[in-house]
Amino acid sequence: MHSLNNGKFSFSNDTVKQDLQILIQALDSSISGIILTDNQQPDNPIIYCNRAFERITGYQRQEIIGHNCRFLQKEDRNQKERFMLSQAVKDGAECVVEMRNYQKNGTLFWNELYMSPIKDEHGNVLFFIGVQNDITRRKKAEQELLHQQDIMESQIRERTKSLKDSEDYLSSIVQTVRESLVVLNPDFKVLSVNDHFLKTFKVSREETEGKLLYELGNGQWDIPKLKELLENILPTNNPVEEFEVEHDFPHIGKKLMLLNAHRIELEGQYKDRILIAIEDITDRREIERRKDDFLSIASHELKTPLTTIKGYVQMMQRLLPANASDKYKDILRKTGIYVERLNNLIAELLDMSRIQTGNIELHKETFDFDSAVKEAVENIQSATKTHQINLQGSATNSYTGDESHIVQVINNLLSNAIKYAPESGEVLVYLSRVSNFLKVSVSDKGMGIKMEDQKKIFERFYRVGEIQQRFPGMGIGLYVCDQIIKNHGGTLWVESEPGRGATFNFTLPLDERTSDEQ
Amino acid sequence: MSNKTILICDDDEGILDMLELVLEETGYRIIPVQNSLHIYDEIEKQHPDLILLDLWMPVLSGDQILKNLRQNPETKDLPVIIISASREGERIANDAGASCFLAKPFDLDTLVNRVDEMIAA
Numbered sequence: 009m010h011s012l013n014n015g016k017f018s019f020s021n022d023t024v025k026q027d028l029q030i031l032i033q034a035l036d037s038s039i040s041g042i043i044l045t046d047n048q049q050p051d052n053p054i055i056y057c058n059r060a061f062e063r064i065t066g067y068q069r070q071e072i073i074g075h076n077c078r079f080l081q082k083e084d085r086n087q088k089e090r091f092m093l094s095q096a097v098k099d100g101a102e103c104v105v106e107m108r109n110y111q112k113n114g115t116l117f118w119n120e121l122y123m124s125p126i127k128d129e130h131g132n133v134l135f136f137i138g139v140q141n142d143i144t145r146r147k148k149a150e151q152e153l154l155h156q157q158d159i160m161e162s163q164i165r166e167r168t169k170s171l172k173d174s175e176d177y178l179s180s181i182v183q184t185v186r187e188s189l190v191v192l193n194p195d196f197k198v199l200s201v202n203d204h205f206l207k208t209f210k211v212s213r214e215e216t217e218g219k220l221l222y223e224l225g226n227g228q229w230d231i232p233k234l235k236e237l238l239e240n241i242l243p244t245n246n247p248v249e250e251f252e253v254e255h256d257f258p259h260i261g262k263k264l265m266l267l268n269a270h271r272i273e274l275e276g277q278y279k280d281r282i283l284i285a286i287e288d289i290t291d292r293r294e295i296e297r298r299k300d301d302f303l304s305i306a307s308h309e310l311k312t313p314l315t316t317i318k319g320y321v322q323m324m325q326r327l328l329p330a331n332a333s334d335k336y337k338d339i340l341r342k343t344g345i346y347v348e349r350l351n352n353l354i355a356e357l358l359d360m361s362r363i364q365t366g367n368i369e370l371h372k373e374t375f376d377f378d379s380a381v382k383e384a385v386e387n388i389q390s391a392t393k394t395h396q397i398n399l400q401g402s403a404t405n406s407y408t409g410d411e412s413h414i415v416q417v418i419n420n421l422l423s424n425a426i427k428y429a430p431e432s433g434e435v436l437v438y439l440s441r442v443s444n445f446l447k448v449s450v451s452d453k454g455m456g457i458k459m460e461d462q463k464k465i466f467e468r469f470y471r472v473g474e475i476q477q478r479f480p481g482m483g484i485g486l487y488v489c490d491q492i493i494k495n496h497g498g499t500l501w502v503e504s505e506p507g508r509g510a511t512f513n514f515t516l517p518l519d520e521r522t523s524d525e526q
Numbered sequence: 527m528s529n530k531t532i533l534i535c536d537d538d539e540g541i542l543d544m545l546e547l548v549l550e551e552t553g554y555r556i557i558p559v560q561n562s563l564h565i566y567d568e569i570e571k572q573h574p575d576l577i578l579l580d581l582w583m584p585v586l587s588g589d590q591i592l593k594n595l596r597q598n599p600e601t602k603d604l605p606v607i608i609i610s611a612s613r614e615g616e617r618i619a620n621d622a623g624a625s626c627f628l629a630k631p632f633d634l635d636t637l638v639n640r641v642d643e644m645i646a647a
Contacts, residue, residue: 304613308582311611315631316540319548322634326551351631358613371617412616 041065041140043077047125047133051076052097055135064119064142066111077138080109080119093123100125100133106143118147188286196221196238199281208288210260231255237269238282246271264290307358311351318347359416359488370410370495377407377414377446378439384418385437388426395426396434403439403446404518409496414516417489417500421450421512424485429454429509444518445498451511457504465502466490489514530645533574535559535591536609537583541630545578548634549641562586566594569601576644581610581618589622596623605644609637 035042041061045052053074062068065080081087089105096103102124109119120143126135182189188205192198197220206213211225221238222230233253241248247270256262266287272278321344328337382399389397407414418437425435432453440447457465466486486500493500497517504510532554536542542558549556557572559565562583569577577595581588588608595601608619611630619627626640 307613308611311630312538313540315609315611316538316544318631319541319544319634323544323548323551326634347631 036060039141041138041142043072043138043140044126045077045136045138047097047135052136061140064111064117064140065109066113066115071112081107082110082114084108084110093121096123097136100127100131106147117142117144119143188288190221190284190286192221192238192282192284194280194282196282198224205286208260208286209257225258228257234267237267242269242271242282246273262290263288264293303358307354310354314347314351314354318344318351321347356485356488370413372408372410374406374408375411376405378402378405380411380415381418381437381439381448384415385422388419388422392426394430394433397422397437398434399437399439401439403441403448407446407516407518409516410492413492414496417492417514418448418450420485420489424512425450425452425454425510428452432509441518442515445515446518447513447515449511449513451509453509456506456508457502457510458506462502462504466500529555530576531555531557531572531574532576532578532641532645533557533559533565533568533572534578535562535565535583535588536578536580537562538580541580541609548638552638552641554641554645562588562591565591569595569604575605576641577604577606578641579606579608579624581608581612581615589618592619592622592624605647607640607644 036059038058038060041064042056042058043054043061044056046055053076054072055074057069057072061072065072078085078090081090087107089107092103092105095101102122104120104122106118106120109117111117120141122139124137124139125133126137127133183203185202186204188208189202190198190205191200198217201213201216205211206216209225216224222235231253233255237248237251237253241251247268249268251267251269253265253267254262255265266289268285270283272281272283321340325340325344328340381403385397385399422435422437429435429452434453436449436451438449438451440449466489490500493514493516498515500512500514502510502512532549534542534545534549534556536545537560539560542560546556546558557568557574559568562580563586565586568574579588579592588610592606592608595604595606605625606623607626607628608615608622608624609628609630609632610619612618615629616627625644628637628640
């Protein structure tokens with residue numbers, strides 16, 4: 009070991025043995041494994057190892073000395089670091105590698121090996137110093153980290169894929185709906201439209217997306233009502249539904265559109281974007297109009313011969329011979345009743361059809377409400393000999409609404425009260441004012457209505473079971489009444505108990521603003 | 527009363543017949559007109575005291591006739607009762623200047639009363 013003379017330690021002949029002892033103790037105190045191999049002998053055998061090397065490898069000194077380092081790799085011979093090492097040995101160069109080694113009991117440990125040559129003055133490599141550190145824990149942590157990264161990456165890949173899948177899925181839904189969809193940014197620039205929009209308005213994606221809505225197709229979307237919706241209504245009333253816009257487009261003609269608009273209020277990248285769904289109801293409205301026309305014509309045509317029949321029946325009653333039998337008179341009277349019923353059915357048919365399609369036009373005018381009710385009561389009273397109708401209270405002499413519709417409701421409620429309370433003989437009509445509403449109550453002392461039937465009687469075609477046989481009709485009278493009152497911004501309801509009569513009430517708002525909303 | 531003349535114009539023969547029967551019973555002279563195109567001639571020739579006029583008639587409708595009558599100084603005050611089964615009948619009648627409106631099917635007593643009132647006025 010005379011080569012150590014060239015090292016930093018200076019040995020004096022007197023103390024060389026002691027100094028060497030100290031040096032070996034120092035080496036044994038190291039936590040790094042340290043070995044020396046003799047490059048001058050075949051296969052570079054280990055000629056020195058410190059305690060730490062024994063501890064790291066689990067071998068004892070006598071099992072180590074004389075071996076080549078490769079015994080630490082056991083059968084794991086194909087690590088690329090081995091070739092780096094043998095190359096460094098050949099070149100007499102330094103090198104650092106991290107490789108898998110195995111303890112005596114077979115336990116894997118990661119060895120960070122620093123190898124450096126010791127040369128003589130001619131540059132011949134005499135020895136190699138190997139310094140080893142057990143980095144298993146670090147390696148394990150690194151590997152775990154790597155594994156976690158792999159897991160995370162694969163999770164991200166999966167999530168990205170599922171996000172893309174659901175994006176594709178959503179977009180295929182958006183593209184399939186039979187309604188036009190437009191997405192605008194807060195400055196009304198078109199971010200995207202669906203296929204149905206392109207088809208309906210006969211435009212291409214290129215000339216639509218990225219353009220300002222109002223500038224699309226030479227300004228054909230610069231529609232005052234749409235502007236009103238986007239700029240004045242939507243900012244304060246979000247979302248807006250069923251907003252009707254009619255516009256004559258240069259190439260595709262007049263379109264009647266029903267719009268739903270929704271401004272995104274969620275914080276984030278989509279905030280303040282505007283979604284617009286456009287339903288083209290041009291054709292539907294036209295079909296509804298034709299149906300209404302058809303029913304108007306049909307009812308007109310049906311009523312024409314009915315007019316003649318009614319006239320002749322009344323003539324027959326007038327020209328009744330003095331000696332006509334009671335049976336004959338009764339038949340004539342009944343004929344009159346059924347002619348009247350037929351007339352009502354025709355009128356109901358038309359009313360129902362209009363209400364169903366929401367095409368009831370209100371002709372609003374200010375009229376004397378109390379007088380109108382009084383007149384309606386008198387008319388019904390003059391045709392009713394079985395019941396006494398009492399009118400009490402007062403509501404207003406100035407109400408703005410559709411008089412003929414309101415009178416229709418009064419008539420309907422009165423005739424129901426008479427029809428369904430045949431034995432009672434008395435009907436009360438009570439007018440009053442409650443806060444800013446007027447209230448009309450029509451009470452009979454008839455059979456009453458069961459709780460479970462009270463809601464249903466306002467449905468179209470609903471007729472209370474046992475009533476069905478005794479009082480035929482189409483069962484749409486109350487439905488029509490309910491719709492009319494709703495159209496005027498009011499409420500129609502019933503209060504009743506079986507056997508104790510029924511009171512039908514309706515209220516109408518007297519405040520102009522409220523009544524105008526509907 | 528019996529010297530008064532009523533012109534009835536309706537494209538439906540049944541109604542025309544029935545009204546003729548009803549009103550002759552009350553003593554009026556009746557001029558039935560089924561084709562509304564002939565109504566102006568009949569008015570000019572016979573100078574009726576009252577007209578019962580239908581609305582929906584082919585070619586020349588009741589409201590067109592009524593508007594014309596109202597523009598003509600000789601007929602602008604002639605009493606005209608519109609009879610119609612149209613839902614919009616009353617509004618159309620009032621807009622065109624009808625003296626009175628009766629929805630079909632009407633009550634005979636009501637009709638006769640109105641006719642009597644109009645002729646007496």
